[in-house]
Amino acid sequence: MCAHIEEIANICKKYQVPLIEDAAESLGSAFHGMHTGTFGEYGIISFNGNKIITCFGGGMLLVNSEDAEEKTVKVRYWFMQAQKPARWYQHTEIGYNYRMSNIVAGIGRGQLKVLARRVEKKRYIHAYYQEYLGSLPGIHFMSMNGRY
Ligand SMILES: Cc1ncc(COP(=O)(O)O)c(C=O)c1O
Secondary structure: OOOOHHHHHHHHHHOOOOEEEEEEOOOOOOOEEEOOOOOOOEEEEEEOOOOOOOOOOEEEEEEEEHHHHHHHHHHHHHHHEOOOOOOOOOOOOOOOOOOOOOOHHHHHHHOOOOOOHHHHHHHHHHHHHHHOOOOOOOOOOOOOOOOO
């Protein structure tokens, strides 16, 4: 079932809860004119091997807040092993080795050129499955507007 993202975003705004949107599967999709991953304060896109664009692993964090730059610097710090800005390896807290190499990032960027074509192909496959399986009992397809 597709999340009722606009309702969730409104509730989060009302109660000042940061919304982290798991948009792992949905790069290239939009709902009511907004790209998935951009409804909350944070959005996450996966570049795992089974995704529309792949870097064989890793992903992308989208930050959408007034202090986005500050938050981005903090995230970068954590995924770079919490390395302090020094000429030697200086770590005063635990971080993670989650950075993507520039070679792998280049492979991902190259695929952005074909994203629209891949979305079209997914729509074609969706329509194909719907045509041949849609009348079977117990089989339901999500509609293009994100609802059953
Ligand atoms: C909705 C959703 N969230 C998270 C993930 C995990 O992404 P990753 O494999 O990049 O950790 C996936 C992967 O299929 C997913 O579909």
